[in-house]
Amino acid sequence: MENTYRIGNKNIHIKSVFPRVHNLCKDYLAEGTADFSVETFQEDIDKERMRYEEACLKEGKSIINYSDGYLEGLAVYRKIASKMLDYDTFLFHGSTVCVDGEAFIFTALSGTGKSTHTALWRKLLGDKAVMINDDKPLIEIAGSKAVVYGTPYDGKHHLSTNMSAPVKAICILERAEKNSIETISPDEAFPMLYQQTYNTETSEGAAKTLALLNKLLGLCDFYVLHCNMDIEAAKLAYETMRSK
Amino acid sequence: MKINTNLVFAEMGDGFVAVPVGDAAKRIVIRLNNTGKEICSALVDGLTPDQVVSNILNEYDGVDEETARRGVESVVSKLRDAGLISE
Numbered sequence: 001m002e003n004t005y006r007i008g009n010k011n012i013h014i015k016s017v018f019p020r021v022h023n024l025c026k027d028y029l030a031e032g033t034a035d036f037s038v039e040t041f042q043e044d045i046d047k048e049r050m051r052y053e054e055a056c057l058k059e060g061k062s063i064i065n066y067s068d069g070y071l072e073g074l075a076v077y078r079k080i081a082s083k084m085l086d087y088d089t090f091l092f093h094g095s096t097v098c099v100d101g102e103a104f105i106f107t108a109l110s111g112t113g114k115s116t117h118t119a120l121w122r123k124l125l126g127d128k129a130v131m132i133n134d135d136k137p138l139i140e141i142a143g144s145k146a147v148v149y150g151t152p153y154d155g156k157h158h159l160s161t162n163m164s165a166p167v168k169a170i171c172i173l174e175r176a177e178k179n180s181i182e183t184i185s186p187d188e189a190f191p192m193l194y195q196q197t198y199n200t201e202t203s204e205g206a207a208k209t210l211a212l213l214n215k216l217l218g219l220c221d222f223y224v225l226h227c228n229m230d231i232e233a234a235k236l237a238y239e240t241m242r243s244k
Numbered sequence: 245m246k247i248n249t250n251l252v253f254a255e256m257g258d259g260f261v262a263v264p265v266g267d268a269a270k271r272i273v274i275r276l277n278n279t280g281k282e283i284c285s286a287l288v289d290g291l292t293p294d295q296v297v298s299n300i301l302n303e304y305d306g307v308d309e310e311t312a313r314r315g316v317e318s319v320v321s322k323l324r325d326a327g328l329i330s331e
Contacts, residue, residue, distance in 0.1 A: 187257045194263070195271045203252050206265045210254030217257060 006030035007080065008089050008138035008149045009164065013037040014076055017045065020069030021076050025152045027162050035087075038079040040072050048075045077136070077153050081198045085208045089140040091198035094170070095155070096132040096148050097121050102168035103132055103148045104241055105139075106225075107196045112173050115155060117227060120234035134159035139167065141212050146219040169221040169241040176226035179233045181240045184224050186217035193217075247323060248330040251288050253281055264328060272326045276319070283319045293320055 002015035005028040013034035014021060021040075048071040056063045081091040094107035095114035099121070106114045114134075121129045132148055135155030140147045146167040154160030172184070172192050193213055200206055223241060227233035249264040253276075260281040262274040276284055286296045293316045300312040323329050 190256060190261070191273050194261075194273055199271065201266060203250060203265050206252040206263060207254060210252065210256065210261065210263065214254065214256050 004030045004032075004034050005152075006162075007151050008084055008087070009140060009147075010035040010084065010087055010089075012080060015039040016072055016076060017042060018067075018069035018072050020067070021073040024073055028152055036083055038076055038083065040075045040079070042068075044075040044079075045072045048072070048078075073153075077151075078198075081138075082200055082202075082205060084138060085200065085205055085212070087140070088142070088212060089138050089149075090209055090212050091136055092139050092148075092193075093136055093196040093198075095134045096137050096150075098130045098132050098161075098163070098165045099125060099128055099238070099242065101165060102242070103165040104168055104237075105137070105148060105170045106173050107170060107192060108173035109195075112175060113227070113229065114173055115157065115159075116229055117173060117225075117233060117237070120229070120231050121238060124231055124234045124238065130161055130163070131159040132161055132163060132165060139212075139216065141215045141219070144219070146216050167216075167220045169223060171223040171225050171237060171241065174224060174226050175228070177228060179225075179227050179230070179236050181223055181225045181236055184222045186222060189222035190217065245287075245292065245320070246330050247288050247328055249328050251284070251328070253285065264326075270327070272328070274322050274326055274328075276322075279315055280319050280322075283316055284323070287319065287323070293317070 001019045001022055003022055004011055004013045005025045007028050011030045011032055011034045017040060045068045053063050094105040095118040096103055096105045097118045106117055108114050132150045133154050134157060136153040138149045138151055147164050148167050149164045150160040150162050197209055200209060225237050250266055251262045252265050253260055253262050260276045262276060262284055264270060264272055283296055296316050297312045300307060301309060
């Protein structure tokens with residue numbers, strides 16, 4: 001099955017073995033010529049399954065028998081993420097909310113509470129807070145600004161909007177009993193940013209990713225938020241990050 | 245002493261970083277200043293620590309052997325701590 005979608009400001013032609021990825025991308029259908037194509041085969045799906053099972057064994061997690069269609073979706077995004085580097089765009093793992101035209105990205109190791117925190121922003125701000133993407137948005141380094149895009153890869157609650165916004169701030173979340181927030185330097189932010197950016201596994205891809213991250217360091221503000229699950233955490237984060 | 249992975253160097257902020265690349269690469273970041281980057285590149289190219297010290301002494305006036313050796317050992321130590329060296 002095949003179709004063209006607009007993701008991360010590019011028209012991408014996707015050809016797949018199974019239809020599932022096209023259902024996932026249905027809100028991003030595009031017209032016009034493709035900027036590039038990705039195609040997946042059964043061997044890509046098998047490789048994705050192997051990669052997933054190896055990660056589970058390494059982390060001591062039980063293996064879920066995901067469908068080939070689901071794994072193919074991951075394989076498709078992997079190919080898209082690798083190609084998007086040519087367009088100064090990289091895949092980032094973070095829950096991203098837009099308020100008054102500015103994007104705030106929350107990142108942390110899995111399970112820390114990124115989605116929980118952005119849910120608090122929606123509770124605090126209502127319709128003013130729009131979820132750009134709850135899981136894996138794309139970030140483009142577009143000259144003097146960083147722009148974050150919604151994508152179909154939007155987490156288990158499927159929270160995303162087909163939109164983009166300039167990145168105002170990236171905030172690293174850490175769980176804590178009491179809420180506090182501090183500005184950190186780009187240097188301090190870098191290790192986590194790198195950890196949460198897609199791993200391309202080639203030297204060229206790594207070099208390009210690092211070059212884009214280096215530019216990102218100068219284009220937005222960085223924070224660490226120590227937070228609990230109270231709405232006061234969202235209030236503190238919002239009022240601090242929007243004001244600078 | 246052998247660096248057992250493919251490293252990519254990049255400018256980052258005021259200095260440089262070296263990161264391992266590849267299928268099983270750990271998401272490790274090694275921070276280096278200008279000199280550290282030169283030392284690390286030389287080690288990746290297969291020079292021994294002694295050879296790197298020798299190169300530094302040949303290339304830079306006013307650097308004594310103790311300083312050069314300390315610089316090289318600092319980079320070796322960072323690589324070892326990151327698990328990137330096989331002896």
